[in-house]
Amino acid sequence: AAYGGETVVLENAHIRLEVHKRVTGWGWGELFLPGPSGKPERLYAVIEHLAEAWVEGQPYPMRLEAKEYTLAESPEGKQLTFAVKMQEVEPPDSAYNGISPLTGTITLSLAADDALIRYTMELEPQFQIRLRRIRGLWLRMGADSFGAAKDDAIFPGIEWLLGKEWSSGTDWFEHPQALRMAPHPHKVAFPLMAVSYGGFGIGLAWDNSSQAMSDAVRLRCPQPVFAVPNFIDRRDQSLLGIMWPSARWGMSENALAAEPAIKVRKGLKLELKAEISAVKGKSLDVVCDWVRRHGMPEPGKPRYEWYDALNRIARAYNSNLWIEGQGWGFRGTGSPVVPEFVSWYAEHGSEVATAEGLRAKIAWVKAQKLEPQPKRDPLSQPHSLILAKPEQAREIAEALLALQTPEGDFPFDPQGRHHTNLIDWAAFWRPLGQPGDSCLDLVTAPAMALLIAADKFKEPQYLAAARKALDLGMKWDRPEGGDWWETPLYSPNLLAAGNAAIAYCLGFRATGDERYRARAIHFIRSLLPFTHLWQPPDIEMMYNTKPCLNSTCWYLSDWVSKHVEWEVLRVFHQSKMMDIDWATIDPGIDWVTYQRGVTTAVQRWMVDHKDPAWLFSAEFSQDLISGGAWDTLFADTFDPVHNCYGGGPIMPELIGENVRIVLENMQR
Numbered sequence: 126a127a128y129g130g131e132t133v134v135l136e137n138a139h140i141r142l143e144v145h146k147r148v149t150g151w152g153w154g155e156l157f158l159p160g161p162s163g164k165p166e167r168l169y170a171v172i173e174h175l176a177e178a179w180v181e182g183q184p185y186p187m188r189l190e191a192k193e194y195t196l197a198e199s200p201e202g203k204q205l206t207f208a209v210k211m212q213e214v215e216p217p218d219s220a221y222n223g224i225s226p227l228t229g230t231i232t233l234s235l236a237a238d239d240a241l242i243r244y245t246m247e248l249e250p251q252f253q254i255r256l257r258r259i260r261g262l263w264l265r266m267g268a269d270s271f272g273a274a275k276d277d278a279i280f281p282g283i284e285w286l287l288g289k290e291w292s293s294g295t296d297w298f299e300h301p302q303a304l305r306m307a308p309h310p311h312k313v314a315f316p317l318m319a320v321s322y323g324g325f326g327i328g329l330a331w332d333n334s335s336q337a338m339s340d341a342v343r344l345r346c347p348q349p350v351f352a353v354p355n356f357i358d359r360r361d362q363s364l365l366g367i368m369w370p371s372a373r374w375g376m377s378e379n380a381l382a383a384e385p386a387i388k389v390r391k392g393l394k395l396e397l398k399a400e401i402s403a404v405k406g407k408s409l410d411v412v413c414d415w416v417r418r419h420g421m422p423e424p425g426k427p428r429y430e431w432y433d434a435l436n437r438i439a440r441a442y443n444s445n446l447w448i449e450g451q452g453w454g455f456r457g458t459g460s461p462v463v464p465e466f467v468s469w470y471a472e473h474g475s476e477v478a479t480a481e482g483l484r485a486k487i488a489w490v491k492a493q494k495l496e497p498q499p500k501r502d503p504l505s506q507p508h509s510l511i512l513a514k515p516e517q518a519r520e521i522a523e524a525l526l527a528l529q530t531p532e533g534d535f536p537f538d539p540q541g542r543h544h545t546n547l548i549d550w551a552a553f554w555r556p557l558g559q560p561g562d563s564c565l566d567l568v569t570a571p572a573m574a575l576l577i578a579a580d581k582f583k584e585p586q587y588l589a590a591a592r593k594a595l596d597l598g599m600k601w602d603r604p605e606g607g608d609w610w611e612t613p614l615y616s617p618n619l620l621a622a623g624n625a626a627i628a629y630c631l632g633f634r635a636t637g638d639e640r641y642r643a644r645a646i647h648f649i650r651s652l653l654p655f656t657h658l659w660q661p662p663d664i665e666m667m668y669n670t671k672p673c674l675n676s677t678c679w680y681l682s683d684w685v686s687k688h689v690e691w692e693v694l695r696v697f698h699q700s701k702m703m704d705i706d707w708a709t710i711d712p713g714i715d716w717v718t719y720q721r722g723v724t725t726a727v728q729r730w731m732v733d734h735k736d737p738a739w740l741f742s743a744e745f746s747q748d749l750i751s752g753g754a755w756d757t758l759f760a761d762t763f764d765p766v767h768n769c770y771g772g773g774p775i776m777p778e779l780i781g782e783n784v785r786i787v788l789e790n791m792q793r
Contacts, residue, residue, distance in 0.1 A: 139240035150190030173263040181255035240403035255386035261397040273354035282314030285617035297616040297675035319411035326411035332398035421715040424725035441757035461495035466781035502542035507574035522578035533593030558614030564606035566621035569628040616675035622651035623696030668722035744771030
């Protein structure tokens, strides 16, 4: 009923966008992709409008529409440009004497041989207005075709959904933490949203680039809106959109309009840049496509030069992180476990006095023959246990054989080997998992330990048990369960991704089974949706990582709102211990830069009592930090909205091990 009788088409061999005219003007769009092999093409999404604005003084939001368009063609592709103004109404709007409060241009362009549509919005107020919102690219995935159905969806740093799961659901959170339809932009790992269905993933990305703090920077930090399914409009579809302003300024988090309206002066440029991509596969394929097109970002200069970082950490283990009579630690509690980094520096370190001091401490520890008390049942994390105590490899492998079910599983045992106080606490509300449940990490972590033992002892039964576990794990695409001790068992998890990647890589190495190699690549790439590959100009957060997309014990720490770095560092350290080079296994992603990035990032987290800027951003008591007592420890958490480090401090050996990897990669 609203069709104005005209259509213009942008198409190539991969994608077709039909832009239609309404009776009031251009336009809205319909996005078509090839159907399954041999079948006709399918309508995948509807572009709601060129843009829409809600200006105070008008009765409701108005579309920005155009009377005409211009079409430019070149060998690079086609470009549609629309000169837009606020939708005209009958009788003529009297609020602004019939003058459009906003005018400008909307551009849609399609590359000659790529499934990529670019969108540019450039608007300017004609006089000072009070603005509640501008909606830019507003994509209704599945509208008028397959509806809210999906294979999966990824909103990096915020959501990873499967099947019929809802975004902003209470599967892994309780309210109000569960609501994430319009999160603060600093919580978003990088500017992309993706939904997949029927063999294709659709991505909506936007431009967050900026160089200096100004009004323009705020405008280039748009607000993403993600509702899968579209519970905002109560429609049978999924919604991916970008709008302005954002929760960074001018609008509350999870709101869809500024309250009160924002005063916008004449001449201010209102810009949004975005792109729609179509990729064969699922949402993770859309993520990887975005990373390849934009490149792994340069991490920048580390806080400490790499050799200086090694020496700082070694000096700390030789001084403030040594507890006389106990071992290494802080706050008066030490452990007799010799960190691998300490052993390495004692033999290879460049500072002679520091290396000598560490050798003396190692000798003292070994002479005491002290056994540290484990915090959890050792078999709850058998992969870490067997790496720390290779002399117990056969004992560990035999214990795992006794635990394994005939199906190859190592089920969740919350009152046994998986017991923690947090699991008990959560169970008063609802359990994190039920006895007998399983998930990816619960099968791949034991498989990793069994594969290490199989390689060491050449025992066929260890390899057979590992294969049974890996085959069982093939049914999971989303990494789940890595933080089982405090978070919901089936929720998306970075550590589970890393553990699974290592286990399947070892499985491929032991058997040559190409399925395992493909799974290893899939799960190492699953680190990407948890990793910040952008940052605003005023807060450093590039290569910070989210540990999981859930909340501890349903109500406690919200990990969508906080970063944690130790888990990704462990993944690369344990990969190195097993001689796994991800750059060789998966050359499609720049893992060398990625690993250097997370190692550069974690230096920002390190305590340095001589750094006033860091002290200003830390939650830690000055009494504990003063004098250097905690120097080189690193914070457990970072709040990207408030630019604040906190949580329990962590010993820095993982930083040292990752610095060693960086230096080795630089010497190739």
